[in-house]
Amino acid sequence: MSLIVQKFGGSSVSDADGIKRVARRIMDTRAQGHDVVVVVSAMGDTTDDLLDLAGQLTDDAPAREMDMLLSSGERISMALLAMAIDAAGGKAVSFTGSQAGMVTDAVHGKARIIEVSPDRVRKAIERQHVAIVAGFQGMSKDSHNITTMGRGGSDTTAVALAAALDADVCEIYTDVDGVYTADPRIVSSAQKIDKISSEEMLEMAASGAKVLHLRCVEYARRFGVPLHVRSSFSTNEGTWVLPSPDDKIKIQEGEPLEQPIISGVAHDRSEAKVTVVGVPDIPGKAAEIFGVIAGANSNIDMIVQNVSTAGRGKTDISFTLPIVEGKDALAALHEAQERIGFEGVEYNEKIGKLSLIGAGMRSNPGVSFRFFEALSAAGVNVDMISTSEIRISIVTDADKLDTAVKAVHTAFNLDSDDAATVYGGTGR
Amino acid sequence: MSLIVQKFGGSSVSDADGIKRVARRIMDTRAQGHDVVVVVSAMGDTTDDLLDLAGQLTDDAPAREMDMLLSSGERISMALLAMAIDAAGGKAVSFTGSQAGMVTDAVHGKARIIEVSPDRVRKAIERQHVAIVAGFQGMSKDSHNITTMGRGGSDTTAVALAAALDADVCEIYTDVDGVYTADPRIVSSAQKIDKISSEEMLEMAASGAKVLHLRCVEYARRFGVPLHVRSSFSTNEGTWVLPSPDDKIKIQEGEPLEQPIISGVAHDRSEAKVTVVGVPDIPGKAAEIFGVIAGANSNIDMIVQNVSTAGRGKTDISFTLPIVEGKDALAALHEAQERIGFEGVEYNEKIGKLSLIGAGMRSNPGVSFRFFEALSAAGVNVDMISTSEIRISIVTDADKLDTAVKAVHTAFNLDSDDAATVYGGTGR
Numbered sequence: 001m002s003l004i005v006q007k008f009g010g011s012s013v014s015d016a017d018g019i020k021r022v023a024r025r026i027m028d029t030r031a032q033g034h035d036v037v038v039v040v041s042a043m044g045d046t047t048d049d050l051l052d053l054a055g056q057l058t059d060d061a062p063a064r065e066m067d068m069l070l071s072s073g074e075r076i077s078m079a080l081l082a083m084a085i086d087a088a089g090g091k092a093v094s095f096t097g098s099q100a101g102m103v104t105d106a107v108h109g110k111a112r113i114i115e116v117s118p119d120r121v122r123k124a125i126e127r128q129h130v131a132i133v134a135g136f137q138g139m140s141k142d143s144h145n146i147t148t149m150g151r152g153g154s155d156t157t158a159v160a161l162a163a164a165l166d167a168d169v170c171e172i173y174t175d176v177d178g179v180y181t182a183d184p185r186i187v188s189s190a191q192k193i194d195k196i197s198s199e200e201m202l203e204m205a206a207s208g209a210k211v212l213h214l215r216c217v218e219y220a221r222r223f224g225v226p227l228h229v230r231s232s233f234s235t236n237e238g239t240w241v242l243p244s245p246d247d248k249i250k251i252q253e254g255e256p257l258e259q260p261i262i263s264g265v266a267h268d269r270s271e272a273k274v275t276v277v278g279v280p281d282i283p284g285k286a287a288e289i290f291g292v293i294a295g296a297n298s299n300i301d302m303i304v305q306n307v308s309t310a311g312r313g314k315t316d317i318s319f320t321l322p323i324v325e326g327k328d329a330l331a332a333l334h335e336a337q338e339r340i341g342f343e344g345v346e347y348n349e350k351i352g353k354l355s356l357i358g359a360g361m362r363s364n365p366g367v368s369f370r371f372f373e374a375l376s377a378a379g380v381n382v383d384m385i386s387t388s389e390i391r392i393s394i395v396t397d398a399d400k401l402d403t404a405v406k407a408v409h410t411a412f413n414l415d416s417d418d419a420a421t422v423y424g425g426t427g428r
Numbered sequence: 429m430s431l432i433v434q435k436f437g438g439s440s441v442s443d444a445d446g447i448k449r450v451a452r453r454i455m456d457t458r459a460q461g462h463d464v465v466v467v468v469s470a471m472g473d474t475t476d477d478l479l480d481l482a483g484q485l486t487d488d489a490p491a492r493e494m495d496m497l498l499s500s501g502e503r504i505s506m507a508l509l510a511m512a513i514d515a516a517g518g519k520a521v522s523f524t525g526s527q528a529g530m531v532t533d534a535v536h537g538k539a540r541i542i543e544v545s546p547d548r549v550r551k552a553i554e555r556q557h558v559a560i561v562a563g564f565q566g567m568s569k570d571s572h573n574i575t576t577m578g579r580g581g582s583d584t585t586a587v588a589l590a591a592a593l594d595a596d597v598c599e600i601y602t603d604v605d606g607v608y609t610a611d612p613r614i615v616s617s618a619q620k621i622d623k624i625s626s627e628e629m630l631e632m633a634a635s636g637a638k639v640l641h642l643r644c645v646e647y648a649r650r651f652g653v654p655l656h657v658r659s660s661f662s663t664n665e666g667t668w669v670l671p672s673p674d675d676k677i678k679i680q681e682g683e684p685l686e687q688p689i690i691s692g693v694a695h696d697r698s699e700a701k702v703t704v705v706g707v708p709d710i711p712g713k714a715a716e717i718f719g720v721i722a723g724a725n726s727n728i729d730m731i732v733q734n735v736s737t738a739g740r741g742k743t744d745i746s747f748t749l750p751i752v753e754g755k756d757a758l759a760a761l762h763e764a765q766e767r768i769g770f771e772g773v774e775y776n777e778k779i780g781k782l783s784l785i786g787a788g789m790r791s792n793p794g795v796s797f798r799f800f801e802a803l804s805a806a807g808v809n810v811d812m813i814s815t816s817e818i819r820i821s822i823v824t825d826a827d828k829l830d831t832a833v834k835a836v837h838t839a840f841n842l843d844s845d846d847a848a849t850v851y852g853g854t855g856r
């Protein structure tokens with residue numbers, strides 16, 4: 001018997017039928033002899049409807065009241081889910097974030113978890129009840145106000161509860177089968193990944209893969225929680241995200257020893273490129289520029305500094321940041337232009353980022369060569385490059401991104417037909 | 429400067445415009461220099477929508493989860509109202525029932541208040557904020573579950589907060605101007621009552637007047653909270669419900685000493701009449717019958733026992749109870765028929781109850797005479813009679829009820845044109 005935390009998103013509980021389906025899924029898990037803790041998001045459009053109501057009253061709602069408003073959404077879905085389980089002959093009890101012991105800081109709208117004390121959840125499990133916990137919300141430690149956690153908050157709630165309860169697995173239910181080697185809407189031959197290390201998943205999520213939130217993967221990795229990303233519409237196994245390298249290389253009997261080199265290809269269209277032109281090539285100027293950007297609360301991703309043109313004493317510095325933060329960053333740069341002494345700023349939103357991720361590239365020389373060769377053969381220009389130990393990312397023109405993703409996916413034999421020859425028998 | 433508790437019902441906050449109007453009303457009260465605590469119900473149809481969702485899942489929802497579900501409604505309206513006040517330049521902070529210290533028993537769906545500890549509300553007032561409290565909900569004392577209070581719960585929340593905070597007045601905003609001498613839909617000449625004692629209001633509410641809930645009036649009377657029932661659509665004075673007789677006879681300079689004899693005429697169509705026929709006329713039989721009804725959880729209102737027919741040794745016992753409880757009561761009676769030994773049961777839903785209420789009837793002989801004379805002149809049959817010190821109620825045929833209400837209203841000079849001659853200068 002295991003303790004399983006199951007997280008269901010808003011699209012899984014968008015109406016009464018969805019709630020009933022989720023209730024059956026939970027009952028099936030109980031019938032297999034497991035204890036179940038459920039984390040649930042607000043129903044389908046609830047959050048948008050509430051935001052719309054608030055928008056009719058003000059453009060600048062107090063953050064505390066916005067959290068009070070939005071947190072009602074999960075209260076509705078969790079109570080309904082408890083009723084559906086009861087109607088199906090089970091026993092369930094629902095808990096708000098604060099009842100479940102989700103203690104956060106006081107940053108309304110994007111609170112961070114600072115303590116998890118799920119005493120009432122534990123008691124419910126002991127009484128053989130399904131405990132249903134509101135995702136996305138908690139209570140601030142000192143002021144005892146209701147907080148919400150922002151994007152990825154429900155996934156993170158589930159992982160945090162799994163960690164605090166020492167659950168065997170945290171299942172993240174979604175509307176896709178799992179994590180794919182590339183976005184199936186771009187690469188039709190993309191395959192579902194059976195297992196991936198949380199380290200790799202972290203790079204995938206940071207590089208634009210949308211199935212799991214970066215924050216949730218970080219939490220799971222830090223606390224050693226195994227994640228299982230799977231579909232709420234089937235009982236198929238999804239993708240296991242395993243926290244430690246040890247877990248990753250656990251090999252079942254009869255499974256080939258060879259591990260995959262590459263996990264997948266991720267892409268991202270949400271960033272823009274900023275080039276600061278004609279920066280005086282003297283120490284400290286780059287720091288000044290990034291200080292200005294930081295002051296505008298922008299998150300810089302990739303950075304490239306061009307080699308100074310001999311004798312000219314000037315250089316160009318390019319970086320990427322989220323498009324939504326572009327306007328503020330540009331304003332801050334223009335304001336600082338005279339003081340820093342650069343010549344101008346160029347801004348381009350029509351870029352795409354492609355990332356190749358795989359823990360195996362650490363020990364496999366030649367990955368970069370094959371990567372750039374594939375891009376070149378496909379006629380894809382490479383504008384910026386950044387790498388980590390287990391990732392290579394490039395920036396190209398937005399209209400070349402799909403071509404690039406397909407070319408790289410094929411070059412690393414990730415397409416489904418011939419994948420088995422590279423990946424051994426695991427079929428990932 | 430006073431501390432004013434203002435309660436707004438669901439129809440006052442049914443959409444963004446309603447919420448803005450309520451926010452302005454609150455700001456106006458603040459501008460007059462008062463501290464304001466607001467109790468708000470769920471928006472318009474929210475509760476019905478939530479009940480509908482639950483109904484799609486189960487006919488028999490666990491009461492704890494139903495409370496969790498329904499309590500989300502006020503959370504939405506109170507957060508939106510706080511936003512609207514903020515947008516209008518005010519400062520407001522919203523509190524759930526449990527944050528506001530509304531501690532109840534554990535009877536989900538109809539919890540009773542057992543303790544009110546509004547520390548956070550008090551602090552908000554000290555910081556010159558408008559405190560907005562969710563009506564209708566609290567937290568159970570021992571189990572710390574969210575409870576709802578059932579019918580009249582928001583009014584009762586407002587009165588309970590007013591009592592705990594020692595507020596100067598509890599204003600109940602509604603869609604009518606106040607309490608009337610009779611239902612204006614039946615008696616077009618009915619007048620708004622300016623002042624009424626809580627004792628009389630209690631009889632009015634118990635006799636079918638719908639503006640204020642019996643429970644709220646009981647609480648206000650017990651804790652000496654002055655109520656002001658008024659319209660959320662105008663700034664006119666409404667009806668003051670004053671808790672102690674002393675308050676009632678406070679006389680402003682120049683006001684005539686004569687107090688009104690009669691406050692108003694209330695009516696009720698929600699009851700049915702049960703007659704148990706041929707009950708053996710021996711001691712203890714009536715007790716047995718009422719024991720059966722109590723066992724079916726029915727609330728008996730009026731009772732009449734006919735005089736035993738000489739020599740027959742049998743009598744009839746009639747009583748009224750809410751129509752909604754009729755079916756269970758009849759079933760229980762039929763089951764007990766053989767044991768008790770009565771001959772049969774008659775049941776009639778086509779009855780109406782009329783009540784004349786006035787503290788002045790205590791010291792004014794002749795009220796009964798004038799009452800029955802008016803009914804007789806109007807051709808209204810009287811089927812049952814019950815009285816208290818300040819009330820006379822009769823039961824008649826349902827189709828005679830409107831005629832009866834008009835006749836009595838006129839007989840006691842409650843019609844607006846000549847009311848002043850009887851009621852002195854207060855114009856009530």
